[in-house]
Amino acid sequence: MEIILAIGIGILTASGVWLLLRPRTFQVIIGLGLLGYAVNLFIFAMGRLKAGAPPLVHPGKVDTSAYADPVPQALVLTAIVISFALTALYLVVLLTARGITGTDHVDGHEAE
Amino acid sequence: MTPSLLEHLTILPIILPLMAAAIMLLLKEQRYKTKATLSLAVCAAILGTALLLLQEASVGGSGGSDTARVYSLGNWAAPFGIVLVADRLSTLMLALIAVVGAAGLIFALARWDRAGPRFHALYLLLIMGVNGAVLTGDLFNLFVFFEVMLAASYGLLLHGSGEKRVRAGLGYVAINLTASLFFLIGVALVYGTVGALNMADLAARVPYIAAEDRALFEAGCAILGIAFLIKAAAWPLGLWLPGAYSAASAPVAAVFTLLSKVGVYVLLRLSMLMFHPDSGDSAGLGQSVLLVLGLATVIFGGAGVIAAQRLERVIGYAVMASSGTVLAIVGLGQANALGGALFYMTASTLASAALFLIAEILVRGEDRAAIGSDAFFDDEYTDPFEADDVEEVGRVMPRSLALLGAFFALAALVVASMPPLAGFIGKLGIFIGLLEGEGASLPASWWVIGILTFSSFATLLALVRFGIEGFWKRDESHALAVRSPEFVAIGGLIACCVWLTIAGGAALSYTEHTGDWLTRPGDYVAAVLKGRL
Amino acid sequence: MNQALLLLIPFATPFIAAIAASFLPTKARNAAATLASAASLIGVIALLCLYPVIASGQVARFAVEWLPTLDIAFRLRLDGFAWLFALIVQAIGALVVLYARYYMSPEDPVPRFFSFLMAFMGAMTGVVMSGDMIQLVLFWELTSFFSFLLIGYWNHSESAQNGARMALTVTALGGLCLLAGVVVLGRIVGSFDMDVVLASADLVKNSPLYLPALCLILMGALTKSAQFPFHFWLPRAMAAPTPVSAYLHSATMVKAGVFLLVRFWPVLAGTPEWGYIVGGAGMFTLLFGAWTAVFQNDLKGLLAYSTISHLGLITLLLGMGTPLALVAAIFHIVNHATFKASLFMAAGVIDHETGTRDLRKLSGLRKTMPYTAALAIVAAAAMAGVPLLNGFLSKEMFLAEALQAPEGRDFSLMVPILATVASALSVLYSVRFIHQVFFGPPATDLPKSPHEPPRWMRFPIELLVLICVVVGTIPALTIAPVLGFAVKSVLGDATPYYSLSIWHGFNLPLLMSFIALIGGTTAYVLFGKRINRADKAWIVGRFSGARAFERAMRWLNISAEWMVLQLGSKKQQWRIRVLVIAAILAGLVAAGFGGLGMKEAGITIQRPGIGFTLIWIVASVCALAAAWQAKYHRLAAVILMAGCGVVSALTFVWFSAPDLAVTQILVEIVTGVLLLLGLRWLPKRSVAMAPSKTDFASRRRRAMDIAIATLAGLGMAVMAFAVMTRPGGSHLSSFLLEESYPRGGGRNVVNVLLVDFRAFDTLGEITVLGIVALTIWALLRRFRPAEESRGITEQRRVQDRHDKQHEQRQSGDTLRETMLIPSVVMKWTFPFIILLALHLFLRGHDLPGGGFAAGVAMSVAFILQYMAEGARWVEERLRIRPLYWIGGGLLITTLTGMASWLFNYPFLTTYFQYGSLPWVEKVPLATAVIFDLGVALLVVGATVLMLTAIAHQSLRTAREIEPVKAPEEGV
Amino acid sequence: MIARISQRVFQQILPHPILSVALFMVWMLMSSPAGTGHATIALIVALLVPQVMRALEPDRVRVRSPLAIIRLLWRLFLDVLASNWNTARIVLGYRKRTRKAGFVNIQLECSNRYALACLAIIVTSTPGTTWVQYDRYSRVLLLHVLDLRDEDDWKAILHDRYESLLMEIFP
Amino acid sequence: MTPAAIVYWGTGFAQVVLALSMLVSAWRILIGPRAQDRVLGLDTLYLNAMLLILVHCIRMSLTAYFEAALILAIIGFTSTVALAKFLMRGEVIE
Amino acid sequence: MLTAPAHMPDLPMWAAIAVTALCIFGALLALVGSIGLKTLKTMYERLHAPTMASTLAMATIVAAMIIYFSFAEGRLTLKPLLIAIFLTVTTPVTMTLLARASIYRDRVEGREGVPKDDM
Numbered sequence A: 001m002e003i004i005l006a007i008g009i010g011i012l013t014a015s016g017v018w019l020l021l022r023p024r025t026f027q028v029i030i031g032l033g034l035l036g037y038a039v040n041l042f043i044f045a046m047g048r049l050k051a052g053a054p055p056l057v058h059p060g061k062v063d064t065s066a067y068a069d070p071v072p073q074a075l076v077l078t079a080i081v082i083s084f085a086l087t088a089l090y091l092v093v094l095l096t097a098r099g100i101t102g103t104d105h106v107d108g109h110e111a112e
Numbered sequence B: 001m002t003p004s005l006l007e008h009l010t011i012l013p014i015i016l017p018l019m020a021a022a023i024m025l026l027l028k029e030q031r032y033k034t035k036a037t038l039s040l041a042v043c044a045a046i047l048g049t050a051l052l053l054l055q056e057a058s059v060g061g062s063g064g065s066d067t068a069r070v071y072s073l074g075n076w077a078a079p080f081g082i083v084l085v086a087d088r089l090s091t092l093m094l095a096l097i098a099v100v101g102a103a104g105l106i107f108a109l110a111r112w113d114r115a116g117p118r119f120h121a122l123y124l125l126l127i128m129g130v131n132g133a134v135l136t137g138d139l140f141n142l143f144v145f146f147e148v149m150l151a152a153s154y155g156l157l158l159h160g161s162g163e164k165r166v167r168a169g170l171g172y173v174a175i176n177l178t179a180s181l182f183f184l185i186g187v188a189l190v191y192g193t194v195g196a197l198n199m200a201d202l203a204a205r206v207p208y209i210a211a212e213d214r215a216l217f218e219a220g221c222a223i224l225g226i227a228f229l230i231k232a233a234a235w236p237l238g239l240w241l242p243g244a245y246s247a248a249s250a251p252v253a254a255v256f257t258l259l260s261k262v263g264v265y266v267l268l269r270l271s272m273l274m275f276h277p278d279s280g281d282s283a284g285l286g287q288s289v290l291l292v293l294g295l296a297t298v299i300f301g302g303a304g305v306i307a308a309q310r311l312e313r314v315i316g317y318a319v320m321a322s323s324g325t326v327l328a329i330v331g332l333g334q335a336n337a338l339g340g341a342l343f344y345m346t347a348s349t350l351a352s353a354a355l356f357l358i359a360e361i362l363v364r365g366e367d368r369a370a371i372g373s374d375a376f377f378d379d380e381y382t383d384p385f386e387a388d389d390v391e392e393v394g395r396v397m398p399r400s401l402a403l404l405g406a407f408f409a410l411a412a413l414v415v416a417s418m419p420p421l422a423g424f425i426g427k428l429g430i431f432i433g434l435l436e437g438e439g440a441s442l443p444a445s446w447w448v449i450g451i452l453t454f455s456s457f458a459t460l461l462a463l464v465r466f467g468i469e470g471f472w473k474r475d476e477s478h479a480l481a482v483r484s485p486e487f488v489a490i491g492g493l494i495a496c497c498v499w500l501t502i503a504g505g506a507a508l509s510y511t512e513h514t515g516d517w518l519t520r521p522g523d524y525v526a527a528v529l530k531g532r533l
Numbered sequence C: 001m002n003q004a005l006l007l008l009i010p011f012a013t014p015f016i017a018a019i020a021a022s023f024l025p026t027k028a029r030n031a032a033a034t035l036a037s038a039a040s041l042i043g044v045i046a047l048l049c050l051y052p053v054i055a056s057g058q059v060a061r062f063a064v065e066w067l068p069t070l071d072i073a074f075r076l077r078l079d080g081f082a083w084l085f086a087l088i089v090q091a092i093g094a095l096v097v098l099y100a101r102y103y104m105s106p107e108d109p110v111p112r113f114f115s116f117l118m119a120f121m122g123a124m125t126g127v128v129m130s131g132d133m134i135q136l137v138l139f140w141e142l143t144s145f146f147s148f149l150l151i152g153y154w155n156h157s158e159s160a161q162n163g164a165r166m167a168l169t170v171t172a173l174g175g176l177c178l179l180a181g182v183v184v185l186g187r188i189v190g191s192f193d194m195d196v197v198l199a200s201a202d203l204v205k206n207s208p209l210y211l212p213a214l215c216l217i218l219m220g221a222l223t224k225s226a227q228f229p230f231h232f233w234l235p236r237a238m239a240a241p242t243p244v245s246a247y248l249h250s251a252t253m254v255k256a257g258v259f260l261l262v263r264f265w266p267v268l269a270g271t272p273e274w275g276y277i278v279g280g281a282g283m284f285t286l287l288f289g290a291w292t293a294v295f296q297n298d299l300k301g302l303l304a305y306s307t308i309s310h311l312g313l314i315t316l317l318l319g320m321g322t323p324l325a326l327v328a329a330i331f332h333i334v335n336h337a338t339f340k341a342s343l344f345m346a347a348g349v350i351d352h353e354t355g356t357r358d359l360r361k362l363s364g365l366r367k368t369m370p371y372t373a374a375l376a377i378v379a380a381a382a383m384a385g386v387p388l389l390n391g392f393l394s395k396e397m398f399l400a401e402a403l404q405a406p407e408g409r410d411f412s413l414m415v416p417i418l419a420t421v422a423s424a425l426s427v428l429y430s431v432r433f434i435h436q437v438f439f440g441p442p443a444t445d446l447p448k449s450p451h452e453p454p455r456w457m458r459f460p461i462e463l464l465v466l467i468c469v470v471v472g473t474i475p476a477l478t479i480a481p482v483l484g485f486a487v488k489s490v491l492g493d494a495t496p497y498y499s500l501s502i503w504h505g506f507n508l509p510l511l512m513s514f515i516a517l518i519g520g521t522t523a524y525v526l527f528g529k530r531i532n533r534a535d536k537a538w539i540v541g542r543f544s545g546a547r548a549f550e551r552a553m554r555w556l557n558i559s560a561e562w563m564v565l566q567l568g569s570k571k572q573q574w575r576i577r578v579l580v581i582a583a584i585l586a587g588l589v590a591a592g593f594g595g596l597g598m599k600e601a602g603i604t605i606q607r608p609g610i611g612f613t614l615i616w617i618v619a620s621v622c623a624l625a626a627a628w629q630a631k632y633h634r635l636a637a638v639i640l641m642a643g644c645g646v647v648s649a650l651t652f653v654w655f656s657a658p659d660l661a662v663t664q665i666l667v668e669i670v671t672g673v674l675l676l677l678g679l680r681w682l683p684k685r686s687v688a689m690a691p692s693k694t695d696f697a698s699r700r701r702r703a704m705d706i707a708i709a710t711l712a713g714l715g716m717a718v719m720a721f722a723v724m725t726r727p728g729g730s731h732l733s734s735f736l737l738e739e740s741y742p743r744g745g746g747r748n749v750v751n752v753l754l755v756d757f758r759a760f761d762t763l764g765e766i767t768v769l770g771i772v773a774l775t776i777w778a779l780l781r782r783f784r785p786a787e788e789s790r791g792i793t794e795q796r797r798v799q800d801r802h803d804k805q806h807e808q809r810q811s812g813d814t815l816r817e818t819m820l821i822p823s824v825v826m827k828w829t830f831p832f833i834i835l836l837a838l839h840l841f842l843r844g845h846d847l848p849g850g851g852f853a854a855g856v857a858m859s860v861a862f863i864l865q866y867m868a869e870g871a872r873w874v875e876e877r878l879r880i881r882p883l884y885w886i887g888g889g890l891l892i893t894t895l896t897g898m899a900s901w902l903f904n905y906p907f908l909t910t911y912f913q914y915g916s917l918p919w920v921e922k923v924p925l926a927t928a929v930i931f932d933l934g935v936a937l938l939v940v941g942a943t944v945l946m947l948t949a950i951a952h953q954s955l956r957t958a959r960e961i962e963p964v965k966a967p968e969e970g971v
Numbered sequence D: 001m002i003a004r005i006s007q008r009v010f011q012q013i014l015p016h017p018i019l020s021v022a023l024f025m026v027w028m029l030m031s032s033p034a035g036t037g038h039a040t041i042a043l044i045v046a047l048l049v050p051q052v053m054r055a056l057e058p059d060r061v062r063v064r065s066p067l068a069i070i071r072l073l074w075r076l077f078l079d080v081l082a083s084n085w086n087t088a089r090i091v092l093g094y095r096k097r098t099r100k101a102g103f104v105n106i107q108l109e110c111s112n113r114y115a116l117a118c119l120a121i122i123v124t125s126t127p128g129t130t131w132v133q134y135d136r137y138s139r140v141l142l143l144h145v146l147d148l149r150d151e152d153d154w155k156a157i158l159h160d161r162y163e164s165l166l167m168e169i170f171p
Numbered sequence E: 001m002t003p004a005a006i007v008y009w010g011t012g013f014a015q016v017v018l019a020l021s022m023l024v025s026a027w028r029i030l031i032g033p034r035a036q037d038r039v040l041g042l043d044t045l046y047l048n049a050m051l052l053i054l055v056h057c058i059r060m061s062l063t064a065y066f067e068a069a070l071i072l073a074i075i076g077f078t079s080t081v082a083l084a085k086f087l088m089r090g091e092v093i094e
Numbered sequence F: 001m002l003t004a005p006a007h008m009p010d011l012p013m014w015a016a017i018a019v020t021a022l023c024i025f026g027a028l029l030a031l032v033g034s035i036g037l038k039t040l041k042t043m044y045e046r047l048h049a050p051t052m053a054s055t056l057a058m059a060t061i062v063a064a065m066i067i068y069f070s071f072a073e074g075r076l077t078l079k080p081l082l083i084a085i086f087l088t089v090t091t092p093v094t095m096t097l098l099a100r101a102s103i104y105r106d107r108v109e110g111r112e113g114v115p116k117d118d119m
C-alpha cells in the first residue's frame, strides 16, 4: 500500500511541478491543484496508513494504537480549505490578468 | 490561570483586528468614517498592547529574569494545544508591526482606503495575520497565520486594481502559493519524524531524534527553510519582492515591509530554537546556507538598488538587502551581532515603510494612468482617482516639499544605515558584535562587514539620485499635494527612527538582550512546556 | 560657568540655530543672518571662555551615556588642538555668515541656507570635539550630508546637483570606510573612548589589525581632504554659493580629513605604511593640485585646486611622521584656513561685482575695486608664501622638514626638490591670479560694471587678511601660544622644540623659498600667455578624476544592471523553477543524498492491494494527462484533475479519514464549478496558435522542466515512502485520542481537533477563506474581461438566433427547455441539501461531518439554484448577503472564543456537557458547536460570494462607448 | 370560513406537506439509529425547511392516486431489471449484428412539469433509453434508444406503461 | 471459512472489480474524443467511486464512510450538471 | 485459508453469502457499464452504459449494505436507502443534460447521425 501511495504522490507531484513551470496561467492553476492533492496526501501519509481505523473513539479507555493518527487529518483538512480558497483567488487573478493584459502568459505579456 | 483580564493581553493583537474586520463586513460600504475610526481604534489598541507587552518583556519576569508570556488557547497546555508566546523577540516584532501598521493605516485614510472596496477589513486582517505569525508557538498554526497574512496581502496588493498590480499579483500569488506548498511539506515531514508541532516541544525533541529519522527530519526542515527564505526574499528565491512591493499601493507597500521581516523572524526563531549548539546532531543546520544566501541577498539587493529605475523598486531592493543582512547574521551564528541585527531590522523596516509612503507622494502625478485602467462595465465602482472632484486636490501645505524632503533624507539615512540615525546604530552593533571575541579572526565577519558597507553605499547612491530627482529636479508646475494624514503617517515613522536613535541605548540593550535570550532556547522551552514533557 | 555647559555651547548652539532658522519665513534674510552670526559668536565666546582651561594643558570633557552596551557614549572632548580647530570653525563661520548676508540675493530663501550652514557648523564642531570615535564618524558623515545640502543649495542647477552628489558619494564612501576602520581600531583597543585610544599607540601599532584599520581610516581622511585620487569632487563642489566654498573648502570640510590624520597621528603615524601612504598621497596631491591650479581659468577652480594642493602639503607633512612636521602641519592648517577663506570671499566679491569668474575675461580690477584688490593681493601673497605673511612661515617649516626627510629612503633627495617645485607652482598660480584679475587694462566686456562691495561684505576679508599679516609678522605674540598647546595636546611629551620667528638666518629653506618665488614669477612671465590659452592642464589635463569617477559610477550602474539581469529574472517561470530546484536541493542536501535511514529504521510495509493499485493507476493517468492537456484542452484538464480528486478522496476513505473524504469530495465539487465559471472568461487557446516548430531552446527548457518535475516527484515519493514505512504514533496523537472524549466532549477526534484542541487553526483558516472571498469580490468589481470573451457566449448566440428564427419560440426558450426537467429536480433538492448540511453539522462532533462540510454543502444548495434558474431569478427571491454571512461567522467564532474569558479561561476554551434536553436524548452540548456554527456560516458566505461574484460578471452590462452628447439647444 | 382560515393557516405552516413528510423521513433515515430526540429535530426540520421553498416558488405538487404511484414504481422496477439485462448483453457484444441504436421522436400528451420530470427520470433511469430533448410547444420528446427495433414499439411503451400512469398521478 | 471471512474477501473482490471499472471510465476521460465523452467518463468515475465507498463500508464494517457516499449521491451531480451546462451554454450560471 | 479480520462481526452464513453475492454482482454490473462506456460507438450509445451502475448495480450494493449492517448492528438499517433515492433522482438530470448538450454541439458542428431539425 505504502509503495503505491508513494508512487502516486510522486506522479501527482511531478505532473503538478511540470505544469507549475509552464508559461500559461491555466496550466499553472491546474498544476497548483495537482500539487495540492499531492501535498495533502503527503501530509496524510505522515500519519502512516491504517485501514479501517478512523479516529472516532468510543467512550472509555482508548487504545490509541487502534486508531489512525488524527493530527495529520486535521492538518489536511485545514490545508484543503486553504488551498481551495487560494485556487479560487488565483483563478480570479488570472482571469483579471487575461482581461487586462490580453494574454494568458504568466508574465502578463508574451515572451519575447 | 490567574483570573485577570490582563492575562489575555497576548491574544488581543490577533482578535481585535479580527473582530473589527468582522464588524466592518456587517457595515455598509459607504460608512468610511465609522470604519476609519474603528480601524484607528484597533491600531491604537494593538499599539498599546504591544507597548505593554514590550514593557513587560524588557523588565522581565519575577526577579528580572527573562520570561516568555505563554497563552494556551483553549486552555490546552503546550505540546497538545496551540500556544501563543510573547517573548522578547515576538514582542519586538509586535511593536514594530503595530507602528508600521498604524502609519500605513493613517496614510491610507487620506485617499487610499477608498481606492477599492473593503480596504479596512483587509488591512486589519493583514495585521492580524502578521501578529499571529509572530506570536504563535506552533508550527502549523504558523502556517495558518502565514496564509491569513498572505491572503490579505494578495487582496491588498490588488487593492486599487490596474494593470501593474494585476500583473504583479499574478506572479506574487503563484510564488507564494508554491512557498505555501513547501511549508506544508516541511511541516508534514517534521511531524512525520518528530511527532510534534509545538516549537518548544520540537526544540526539546530535536536532540533525541533517532539517528535513522534525522535525515528525513532535516530534509523537512530544509524544505521548510526554503519556504521561509522565499518569504524573507532571500536571493535567488526572493526575486518577486521588488516587483510586488513596488506595484502595491503605498500604504500596502509600507505594511508589506513587515511581511518579509516575518519570514526573517521565523527563520531566526526556528533556527535558534531547533539548531542551537546544544541540539545534538542537528546543531547549526543550514547556518552556512543562511550566511551565504544572506550575503548574496545583500549583494543582489545592493545591485538592484543601483540598477532600479523607479524609487519604489529601489526601496524594494533595499528591503531585500535588509532581510539579507539579518539572515547573514543569523547564519553567522555570532550571538553578539544578533542584537545589532535586530535593531537594524527594526529601524530599516520603519524607514523603508516611510520611504514607500514618500515615494508614492512623489510619483503621484505620473502614476495616474496606471491606477485607473479604463473600466469596462458601466456599473463600475467609482474610485477617487477617476473622479475629478475638488476634494481630490487637497490643500497644499506650505513647505510641504521641504518637510517631505527632510523626511526623505532622514529615512534614506536610516535605510542606508548612515549616521546619525538608527540604521547606523544597528549596523554598528552588527560590526562590533562581529568583531568581538573570536569573530575578528573569522573571514566571514570581514566579508559581512565589507558587503554591508557596500550595500550602505549602494543604497545611499540610489537614494541620493532619487532624492535629487524627486525634490531638486521637481517640476514647479505640478505642486505636491500632501494631506495631513499622510504627513502624520510619515512623520510618525520618522519620529520612531529618531527616537530609536536618541534612546538608542535602551533600544539596543533591548535587542542585544533579545539576542542573548535567543541563544538560550532552553529557557524558552521551559517557559512554554513548564516542565511538562 | 560650568565647564560642561561651556563645552556644550559651541556644539549645540549651531544646531539650535539651524532648527530655528528653518522656521523663519522665506524672506527673513536679516533675521536668519543675525541668528546665525549670533550662534557662531556665542560659540566663539564660549570657546574663548574655555581658553584658560585649555591653556593650562587640561582637556575639557563632557559625557552623556548613549549606547552603553556598545560602550559608545556621547562624549565631548576639547584639548588644545580641538580648541584651535573649533575656534577656526566657529570664527570663520561667523565671518562667512556676515559675508553671506550680503552675498546672497534678496530673492533667495536664505533661512534655509543659514539653517544648512549652521547645521554644518554644528556637525563640524562635533567632529572636532568628539571624544568618542564612533561619535566622530557620526558627525563626520553629517558634515558630508550637510555639505551635500549646501553644495546643492541652488538645487535647480544641474551642476549643483551633480557637484553635491559627487561630493556626497565620495566623502560618504570614505566615511563608511572610516566607520569600519574605527570599529577595527576600537576592537584593537577595546574602547571607542578617544582618551583610551590615544593612549594605546603601542597596542595599535603592534596589532595584526593595524594595517586594515589604517587603510580604512585613511580612506576616510584622504577622501574628505580631497587627496589624490579622490580630489575631483572638490572642484565640482564649487557649484556651491561662494560663502559655502569659503567656509567648507578652506577651513572646515576638507580640513576634517587632515584633522583626522592629526587626531590619530599619535596612534597611527610613524610606521612605514603610514609614511608611504600618507606621504605619497600628500606629495602627489601637492604637485598635482598645484600644477592643475596653474591652468585653471575659473577663479574658484584655481582656488579649488590650490586648496587641493595645500591639503596635499599638509598631508605630506603629516606623512613625514616627525613631530616637527606635525607642528608645521597644524600651523599650515590654520594659515591656509585664513588666507584661503579670504581668497574665496574675494573671489566671491569679484564674481558678485563683475558677473564672471573667468580669469581670461577679468582684467584691471585694481582700478575699479582698489580696496578689494589690495586685500586679495595680500591674501594671494600669503598663499604663495611671500615673507611677512603667515603662509611663508608654515611653508618655511615645510621646506625645512622636506630637507629632514629621513635618510635611507629612496626618495630622500626627491622630497626637497619636489617641495620646491610645488612652492614655485604655488607662486605661479598666485601671481597669475593677481595679474590676470587686478592688473592689465580694465576689462570692457564684463556682464556687470564692477565697484567696491558693501562695507560689511568686505569686513570678513579684511579681518582675515589682517590675521594673515599679523601672524606673518608677529607670530610669537599671536599664534605661538595657541599653536603651542595645540601641538602639545597632540604630541604630549614628544613635543619638539620649534621656533616661530620670521628670521632663521640664511639657510637652505630660505633659499628654496626664494627659488620658488623667483621661479614661479619667471614662469608666469614666460608662459603666462600660453597658460591662458591652454584649455586644460598640460600633461595631466587629460586625466580627469571626475570623468574617471563618472565612468566608475557608470560602470557600477552597468555592472549592477548586469548582475540583476544575470542573477535574477523577470520571468516568472524562471523564478518558480529556481524555487523548485532550491527545494529539491535543500531536501537532497539535508537528507544527505539518499540516506534516508530506511535501512536502519526497518521497513514495515502493507502488501499493495489490487483495488488500491488500480485506483491509483487511474489517478496517475489522470494527473499525467492533465499535465499533457492543460494548455490547449482546459476543460479536459479540469475533468482529469477532478479524477485525481476522486481518487484522493477514495484514498482518505481507504485509510481511515472519513472527514477528509467528505471534505475533499465537497471541495472537489465546488472547485469544479468554480473552474468552469472561470473558463467562461478565458478565451480558447487553439492548437493552431502553437508554434509549428519548437526551437532547440524551448526543447531544452522542456527537457529540463521534465527533469525537475521528475526529481521533485521522486523526492516526494521517496520521502513519503520513508516516513510511511517506519513506526508511527506520536505522544501528541495519543494524548488527543485519549482526551478527545473525556475532555473535548467529542468522539470524532478530528473534529474535536478542529473545534477545540486546534480551534485556533480553524479560526485562521476560515479567516483565510473570508479574506479570499472578499478579495475576489473586490477584484471582480473592476473586472475587465478578455477581448474575446466579452458579450454573450457563442452557444447562447447560436441558440438565441435559433429561437428568434422560429415563430413560436422566444429568445431563451432553448435554455428554458433544456433546464425544464433538471430545474425541477435541482429546485426540489434544495431542502434536502439543507437537510444534509444540517445533518453534517449536527453530527460533526461525534461522527464525520462538521461545520465546514455543512457550509460547503449548503453553498452547493445555493449554487444549484443559481445554475437551475440563473442568478437574477435566484437573487430576486433569495436575498443572500454573503458579506453578512462572512462577517457574522467570524464574529460568532470570535465571540464564542471570547466567552471563555467570562469564566477566566483562555480564548477558545470550550465548555461542554452531556445534557439531556426534553425529548432529546443525550446530546453533547458543547460551545464548540457554536464555534462550528460560525465556521459553517462563514463557509457558506465565502463560497457563495466567490462563486456568485464570478457568475455575476455574465449579468453585468458592458459599458457602451458613450455617444458624444449633442450640444443642448440654446435658449 | 373557518375551514378556509384553517386551510390557510395550514398552508402557512405546511406549505408543502409532501415535502415535509419526505424531509421528516429522510432525516430519520439519515440520523438512524434515531430516537425521540432525532424525531423532535426531524419534526422541526420538516416544519421549518419547507418555508425556504416559498422563496423558490416551485409549482405546487398535487398528487392523486397513491395506488398508481405504487404501480408505477413496480413497473419501473421490472423494466429496470429487464433493461439492465438487455443492456448488459448488448455491451458484452451478444447482439452486435442485429442491434441498431437511434433517435425516436415521440409526441407526448401530458404537460405537467412534474409528470414530465418523472417521465424523464424513468426513461433515463432505464438503461437503454435516454431523454434527450423536449419541445414545449410541440410537446415532442426526442428519445435516444440503444436498441431500436421498432420506433412504434417504444412510443407505445412510453405512452402505455408510463405516461398514462403519470397523468393519473399528476392530473 | 467463516461468514465474516466470506464477506471480507468477497467485498475485496468487488472492490477490485469496481476499481477496474473506474480505470475503464478513466480511459474514456482520457481519450474523449469530445468533451461530452469526458464528462460522461467523469460522471461514471464518480458513480463507481461511490459504489466503492459503499463496498468499503461493508468490508471495514464501518458506517463512518457512508456520508462521503451520501454526499456523492445527493450533490455529486452538481459537477456534471455544471459541465453539461457549460457545454450547452458556454457558461454555468447566467 | 481465508480468515476474517478481527473487526468483522459474525453474521449468518446465508446473509454473508447474500451480501457477498450482491456486492460482486453489483460490481460486475458496474464494470459492464464502464466497459460499455468504453466500447460503444457513439456518444449517445455510451450514455446508456453507466445507467446500469446507477440503477441495478447501485441497488444491489445498497441492498448488500442494508443486509450487512442490519445484522452487524443488530437492527434494521435502512440508511443506505437514501443513496438509492437520491441517486435515482439526480443521475437522470445529468444524463439528460449531457445528452442535450452533446446533441446541440453535434448539430452546430454539422455531425452525422443526429436529428437535424432543431438546435
Ligand code: NA
Binding pocket: B074, C743, C744, C756, C909, C910, C911
Ligand atoms: Na476544552
Ligand code: NA
Binding pocket: D123, D124, D125, D126, D127, D128, D129, D130, F048, F051
Ligand atoms: Na437510460
